Amino acid sequence: MDQRRHGTAFRARLAFRAHPAWVGPITWAVVACAALAPADSLAQPSGNEGSDAILVLAAASLGEVLPGIARRWTRETGVPVDFSFDATSRLAHQAMETGRADVFVSADAVWMDWVEERKGILPGSRTTLAGNALVVVVPAGSPGSPGPHPSTWEGVTRIALAGENVPAGRYAQEALEALGLWNTLAEKTVRAGSVRSALEWVATEEAQAGVVYATDLPISEGVREAWTIPQDAHAAVTYTGAILAESARAPLAEDFLAFAAGPEGRRLFAAAGFLPPPEPDSQAIRQAPPEQRPSVASAVRISLLVALAATLAGLGPAIFLGWILARHEFRGKSILTTAVLIPLVLPPVVTGFLLLSLLGTQGVLGGWMHALGIDLPFTLPAAVLAALVVGLPLYVVAIRGAFEAVDPHYEELSWTLGSPPAATFRRITLPLALPGIVAGAVLAFARALGEFGATVVLAGNVEGETRTIALAVYSLLESPGGRETTWLLVTASVALSVGALLGYEGLLRRQRRRMEHRT
Amino acid sequence: MTPASPAVLDLHVQVPVGHPALDLRMATAAKAIAVVGPSGAGKSTLLRAIAGLERRARGFVTVQGEAWQDDNAKVRLPVWERRVGWVPQDALLFPHLSVRENLAFSGASTAQEVEATADVLEVAHLLERRPRNLSGGERQRVALGRALLADPRILLLDEPFSALDRPLRIQVATLVGRLTRDRDTPIVLVSHDEEDAEILAQEHWHLNQGILTPPA
Numbered sequence: 001m002d003q004r005r006h007g008t009a010f011r012a013r014l015a016f017r018a019h020p021a022w023v024g025p026i027t028w029a030v031v032a033c034a035a036l037a038p039a040d041s042l043a044q045p046s047g048n049e050g051s052d053a054i055l056v057l058a059a060a061s062l063g064e065v066l067p068g069i070a071r072r073w074t075r076e077t078g079v080p081v082d083f084s085f086d087a088t089s090r091l092a093h094q095a096m097e098t099g100r101a102d103v104f105v106s107a108d109a110v111w112m113d114w115v116e117e118r119k120g121i122l123p124g125s126r127t128t129l130a131g132n133a134l135v136v137v138v139p140a141g142s143p144g145s146p147g148p149h150p151s152t153w154e155g156v157t158r159i160a161l162a163g164e165n166v167p168a169g170r171y172a173q174e175a176l177e178a179l180g181l182w183n184t185l186a187e188k189t190v191r192a193g194s195v196r197s198a199l200e201w202v203a204t205e206e207a208q209a210g211v212v213y214a215t216d217l218p219i220s221e222g223v224r225e226a227w228t229i230p231q232d233a234h235a236a237v238t239y240t241g242a243i244l245a246e247s248a249r250a251p252l253a254e255d256f257l258a259f260a261a262g263p264e265g266r267r268l269f270a271a272a273g274f275l276p277p278p279e280p281d282s283q284a285i286r287q288a289p290p291e292q293r294p295s296v297a298s299a300v301r302i303s304l305l306v307a308l309a310a311t312l313a314g315l316g317p318a319i320f321l322g323w324i325l326a327r328h329e330f331r332g333k334s335i336l337t338t339a340v341l342i343p344l345v346l347p348p349v350v351t352g353f354l355l356l357s358l359l360g361t362q363g364v365l366g367g368w369m370h371a372l373g374i375d376l377p378f379t380l381p382a383a384v385l386a387a388l389v390v391g392l393p394l395y396v397v398a399i400r401g402a403f404e405a406v407d408p409h410y411e412e413l414s415w416t417l418g419s420p421p422a423a424t425f426r427r428i429t430l431p432l433a434l435p436g437i438v439a440g441a442v443l444a445f446a447r448a449l450g451e452f453g454a455t456v457v458l459a460g461n462v463e464g465e466t467r468t469i470a471l472a473v474y475s476l477l478e479s480p481g482g483r484e485t486t487w488l489l490v491t492a493s494v495a496l497s498v499g500a501l502l503g504y505e506g507l508l509r510r511q512r513r514r515m516e517h518r519t
Numbered sequence: 520m521t522p523a524s525p526a527v528l529d530l531h532v533q534v535p536v537g538h539p540a541l542d543l544r545m546a547t548a549a550k551a552i553a554v555v556g557p558s559g560a561g562k563s564t565l566l567r568a569i570a571g572l573e574r575r576a577r578g579f580v581t582v583q584g585e586a587w588q589d590d591n592a593k594v595r596l597p598v599w600e601r602r603v604g605w606v607p608q609d610a611l612l613f614p615h616l617s618v619r620e621n622l623a624f625s626g627a628s629t630a631q632e633v634e635a636t637a638d639v640l641e642v643a644h645l646l647e648r649r650p651r652n653l654s655g656g657e658r659q660r661v662a663l664g665r666a667l668l669a670d671p672r673i674l675l676l677d678e679p680f681s682a683l684d685r686p687l688r689i690q691v692a693t694l695v696g697r698l699t700r701d702r703d704t705p706i707v708l709v710s711h712d713e714e715d716a717e718i719l720a721q722e723h724w725h726l727n728q729g730i731l732t733p734p735a
Contacts, residue, residue, distance in 0.1 A: 407611070409607060409611050410611060410613060412570075412572050412598070412605075413605060413607065413611050413613075414613075414624070415572075415597075415598035415599045416570055416572075416598055416599070416601070416603050416604075416605040416669075417599075417624050417625040417665070417666075417669050418599050418600075418602065418625050418626070418627065418669060419599060419624075419625075420597070420599045427624075428613060431615045432613075432614070432615055514614055514615060
């Protein structure tokens with residue numbers, strides 16, 4: 001019976017393992033982006049409710065080495081281990097809020113301190129496990145070699161770093177500042193949800209350089225190392241594990257942590273390219289960079305700008321498509337309908353990924369645009385495009401409904417009175433459908449305000465450029481403070497959405513009144 | 520105007536609707552024609568075929584000697600070039616336009632003509648109103664005025680009196696008769712009611728089982 005139980009847990013663990021060897025680098029983007037998605041970011045590995053398995057929340061960069069160590073430990077103890085890998089910043093919040101996990105492994109001391117201050121871990125259970133180095137990576141085929149001298153970065157227009165509150169992102173920024181490179185490079189940085197997303201952006205050449213951990217290098221075939229950042233330029237990378245206060249299996253968890261820190265664990269860490277745990281005194285040499293928080297005003301402004309631009313840009317296509325679908329029968333209509341509606345049912349991150357595949361510098365269209373000097377990803381227009389594509393189905397459906405509500409006999413009557421179809425459209429159809437069309441635009445506007453998944457993939461999360469309310473809230477969720485700012489943004493978001501929906505209802509009612517021709 | 524030279528209306532169209540399918544044949548020199556038949560017999564389809572609105576109609580339609588449709592010669596005049604005065608059963612005034620804008624919609628008449636016609640139809644006091652504030656009889660009269668002000672070559676009336684009570688029917692019918700005689704506009708009226716036909720038409724046709732029967 002035990003056998004069967006362990007088998008189940010093992011499958012669950014396999015399903016949860018982030019990176020089997022056959023997963024190509026492209027798929028990584030989806031995995032990384034999925035990890036960025038807002039809903040259910042509290043990972044819930046399946047099937048261990050009530051089982052003996054311990055649940056470990058661990059920094060994304062440990063995604064390969066820790067499962068290997070866990071396998072050895074399971075062989076000795078018979079206790080399976082489930083993992084949830086993500087950026088440390090997100091896991092720290094989950095560690096405080098889920099109450100289900102047993103071990104938290106952070107990629108820096110800052111976040112472990114944060115959890116400890118909130119009494120989230122068992123006192124005295126902190127254990128340093130390993131260290132790591134930072135490297136500058138470039139796409140495998142890139143001729144450039146960005147290094148210590150600013151001039152070596154001249155060909156680089158975009159540098160991928162992990163988020164400003166993610167350890168890898170903090171270490172990287174700290175190092176670039178210490179080396180005197182930050183002032184020239186700050187404007188070029190794009191922030192990824194985790195160090196693995198940053199790695200993938202370089203592999204797909206969306207960014208011409210990135211800063212990742214040395215141990216991330218073998219994960220992707222699409223990158224090569226350009227420069228190992230000197231160890232003394234940043235606080236020593238320190239992976240620290242601790243037992244969570246809520247753990248129901250603390251003795252087992254403690255044993256696992258001791259095993260990982262012990263000779264066998266060290267051997268496996270070293271084999272995977274990790275450095276030995278830094279000396280305790282070197283950890284606190286530097287202060288972590290001050291916490292960075294998104295600006296509320298900028299997020300609201302960008303949200304409104306993106307939503308408005310997407311709504312206006314979509315108006316023409318939505319009217320055209322809505323009209324075609326409402327009034328015409330033609331071959332391939334169901335195919336067109338499906339094509340228009342598909343972003344409504346696809347997960348937005350998938351839509352974003354498809355757009356990135358098409359428009360990224362490696363994409364069919366994007367490569368061609370790149371040659372013309374137009375780089376769309378991670379720009380404001382990219383955020384507009386993402387919001388537009390994801391919002392278009394609602395837009396078209398609403399406008400199709402508005403046109404369908406217009407009795408075609410009015411149009412026929414207008415023809416008999418000498419107005420050809422174009423004039424009839426202008427004089428009869430459009431005015432009669434107008435409240436419904438405006439309602440559709442308001443709905444599309446509201447949807448654009450709420451867009452997250454496709455935006456974060458195609459447009460990134462660039463403060464002051466593409467960081468909308470949704471993205472700002474998401475960034476705040478992984479920063480150690482900022483609950484007040486979060487609530488401000490949440491209030492703004494709810495107010496805007498409710499306002500838009502009320503407007504939508506009002507306009508629909510007006511459309512219905514307009515259609516009444518009987519008393 | 521002998522029956523041998525059907526100067527007003529000469530048509531033969533087949534429309535694949537109903538059982539049996541419609542096979543409509545009509546040749547007449549009468550200026551006011553009524554087609555009577557039970558509901559669902561295809562009366563509205565006949566009017567739509569004349570107006571050019573019935574895409575499935577095959578055959579030919581000649582009005583006042585002019586070929587509007589002749590599938591053998593690949594002729595099909597678009598609806599907007601036929602100038603028919605179509606008054607549908609439920610008036611269908613454009614709900615977003617005032618009575619005045621509805622009357623003037625075709626652009627074929629001057630502002631004075633619009634007001635004169637509104638006077639005759641006793642809707643002059645309603646010119647600035649929206650259709651939803653009108654009674655059924657008022658709507659019917661505005662719809663009639665809108666059709667007449669388009670300077671039609673033929674007036675197509677679909678159950679034009681169904682929304683009116685008897686005194687009003689006679690009043691409106693008299694008006695229609697006067698206005699069309701003044702302008703020498705032929706009328707085709709369809710109704711399920713023999714009485715309606717009596718009021719206005721010189722010649723009564725019957726539509727039954729998909730076939731038109733000429734007056735006895």
